[in-house]
Amino acid sequence: MTNTDIQQVTIDGETRLLAIIGDPIGQVKSPRTLNPRFAAAGMDTVLLPVHVKPELFDITVQGLMAVGNLDGIIVTVPYKARILPLIDEVLPMAAQVGAANALRRQADGRWCGDMFDGRGLVRGLRNAKINPAVRRVMLIGAGGAGSAVAVALADAGVSVLTIFDVDSNKADALARRVAVAFPACSVRTGPVDIPGHDTLINATPIGMAPGDGPPAPLDGLTSEVLVIDVIIKPDTTPFLDAARATGCRTFNGRLMLDGQAEELAAFFGAGERR
Amino acid sequence: MTNTDIQQVTIDGETRLLAIIGDPIGQVKSPRTLNPRFAAAGMDTVLLPVHVKPELFDITVQGLMAVGNLDGIIVTVPYKARILPLIDEVLPMAAQVGAANALRRQADGRWCGDMFDGRGLVRGLRNAKINPAVRRVMLIGAGGAGSAVAVALADAGVSVLTIFDVDSNKADALARRVAVAFPACSVRTGPVDIPGHDTLINATPIGMAPGDGPPAPLDGLTSEVLVIDVIIKPDTTPFLDAARATGCRTFNGRLMLDGQAEELAAFFGAGERR
Numbered sequence: 001m002t003n004t005d006i007q008q009v010t011i012d013g014e015t016r017l018l019a020i021i022g023d024p025i026g027q028v029k030s031p032r033t034l035n036p037r038f039a040a041a042g043m044d045t046v047l048l049p050v051h052v053k054p055e056l057f058d059i060t061v062q063g064l065m066a067v068g069n070l071d072g073i074i075v076t077v078p079y080k081a082r083i084l085p086l087i088d089e090v091l092p093m094a095a096q097v098g099a100a101n102a103l104r105r106q107a108d109g110r111w112c113g114d115m116f117d118g119r120g121l122v123r124g125l126r127n128a129k130i131n132p133a134v135r136r137v138m139l140i141g142a143g144g145a146g147s148a149v150a151v152a153l154a155d156a157g158v159s160v161l162t163i164f165d166v167d168s169n170k171a172d173a174l175a176r177r178v179a180v181a182f183p184a185c186s187v188r189t190g191p192v193d194i195p196g197h198d199t200l201i202n203a204t205p206i207g208m209a210p211g212d213g214p215p216a217p218l219d220g221l222t223s224e225v226l227v228i229d230v231i232i233k234p235d236t237t238p239f240l241d242a243a244r245a246t247g248c249r250t251f252n253g254r255l256m257l258d259g260q261a262e263e264l265a266a267f268f269g270a271g272e273r274r
Numbered sequence: 275m276t277n278t279d280i281q282q283v284t285i286d287g288e289t290r291l292l293a294i295i296g297d298p299i300g301q302v303k304s305p306r307t308l309n310p311r312f313a314a315a316g317m318d319t320v321l322l323p324v325h326v327k328p329e330l331f332d333i334t335v336q337g338l339m340a341v342g343n344l345d346g347i348i349v350t351v352p353y354k355a356r357i358l359p360l361i362d363e364v365l366p367m368a369a370q371v372g373a374a375n376a377l378r379r380q381a382d383g384r385w386c387g388d389m390f391d392g393r394g395l396v397r398g399l400r401n402a403k404i405n406p407a408v409r410r411v412m413l414i415g416a417g418g419a420g421s422a423v424a425v426a427l428a429d430a431g432v433s434v435l436t437i438f439d440v441d442s443n444k445a446d447a448l449a450r451r452v453a454v455a456f457p458a459c460s461v462r463t464g465p466v467d468i469p470g471h472d473t474l475i476n477a478t479p480i481g482m483a484p485g486d487g488p489p490a491p492l493d494g495l496t497s498e499v500l501v502i503d504v505i506i507k508p509d510t511t512p513f514l515d516a517a518r519a520t521g522c523r524t525f526n527g528r529l530m531l532d533g534q535a536e537e538l539a540a541f542f543g544a545g546e547r548r
Contacts, residue, residue: 012306014323015305032286049288063337068299
């Protein structure tokens with residue numbers, strides 16, 4: 001497969017469709033990332049960017065779901081929570097996170113929805129030969145990304161999960177949802193307190209904007225701690241810079257993004273679920 | 275452009291969408307025909323097959339029309355008449371035919387619809403250096419294809435148009451619509467009576483099925499008559515065979531189909547309207 005082929009797909013009357021919906025839509029990279037995976041798997045399927053306007057959300061999505069040769073929908077900002085009422089069967093992780101980012105039509109015609117944002121991070125860790133089970137995680141951020149990461153990490157068997165958010169109500173609510181779904185995980189909320197943890201994750205957008213510092217003071221950080229940022233752009237952040245200066249192993253948002261591409265491809269039939 | 279490139283398109287977040295809707299949809303060739311034209315015109319636009327189920331027609335088409343980055347819809351069987359009530363502005367030829375086969379979103383957000391089936395034949399004739407103006411046409415068939423052909427030929431200035439259909443009510447109704455819209459065209463209905471005409475067109479499906487004969491007796495056919503069949507498959511028909519045996523110049527349905535591809539490409543911004 002040449003570099004050019006990676007961006008190209010073939011469309012004819014038999015082609016099956018997948019849509020990625022969002023507002024705006026121009027920034028999405030999934031068609032370029034996933035279409036070559038479908039082609040490589042021998043699937044005559046293309047993923048298309050579909051701009052859904054907020055004021056037309058229901059009519060547009062219901063129309064897409066009625067298209068006979070449309071097999072699935074990937075959901076991006078700002079619709080991951082808003083999509084839930086349109087899904088016939090919300091799978092457990094999507095229900096626990098309170099959001100879905102992928103839907104597919106089942107053989108019986110009903111639509112099921114699942115959540116892969118956090119699973120992408122888990123898969124990325126496993127790809128890097130890091131077993132998430134029994135890790136002790138300090139998570140910064142309980143918003144959309146933080147919720148998905150928290151649930152997926154608890155599902156993957158982390159032993160300790162401490163959640164911090166500047167909005168302590170959000171952190172508390174997320175911790176309660178995780179505690180109910182995963183009784184074996186010791187989950188609590190509190191300030192960023194690194195000692196006692198072996199993994200530190202930033203799931204806030206702090207670090208994207210010029211002039212941003214780390215999302216929290218990093219007192220007590222030692223080189224044994226694995227440090228992960230979910231931010232993709234820029235490549236590195238003050239948070240990761242500080243961790244590298246301390247000698248930590250670090251990953252930026254690519255770890256989660258690449259893992260998620262594998263999860264989504266598998267959900268739509270190209271590749272293995274894990 | 276290599277043979278492989280002709281079938282390939284590039285899709286990313288900025289790509290604009292066009293849909294061809296029908297039931298069934300697997301047989302449509304327009305994506306393979308038109309996508310290379312859009313690419314050649316420098317447009318980041320792809321035409322997709324969209325299977326619209328009859329029982330979900332309104333919800334599906336209204337959903338498509340709400341998609342922010344969907345610029346147009348091509349309509350095929352069985353929806354060319356059913357689409358009309360969903361169009362904000364039905365352009366004159368579509369109104370005269372009573373059917374539309376292409377819609378696009380205007381700058382003001384309203385959808386206009388037009389009919390290119392018959393214009394495809396007119397363009398095909400012009401591409402073959404045949405001027406449709408002042409021709410004397412005997413048209414067999416007043417159904418969907420026949421209606422589109424009749425209106426487009428009248429619009430192109432044929433001087434005589436005689437319409438035959440086994441259902442004489444259909445022929446009469448079509449003749450009335452043409453007469454009202456194009457007073458300069460001498461339109462009438464009657465049996466297939468070739469003398470007095472220089473052009474003979476089959477716009478019925480008779481000739482597609484094995485064992486079919488010509489759609490009508492061809493008494494009086496002479497080699498000066500131009501003979502056109504709208505049938506694409508098979509390549510030739512008993513009607514065209516008889517015409518060739520008489521020494522006539524003949525065209526099969528490719529003339530109309532290729533002309534229509536040019537018309538549709540131009541309607542969506544790739545190429546010249548004529």
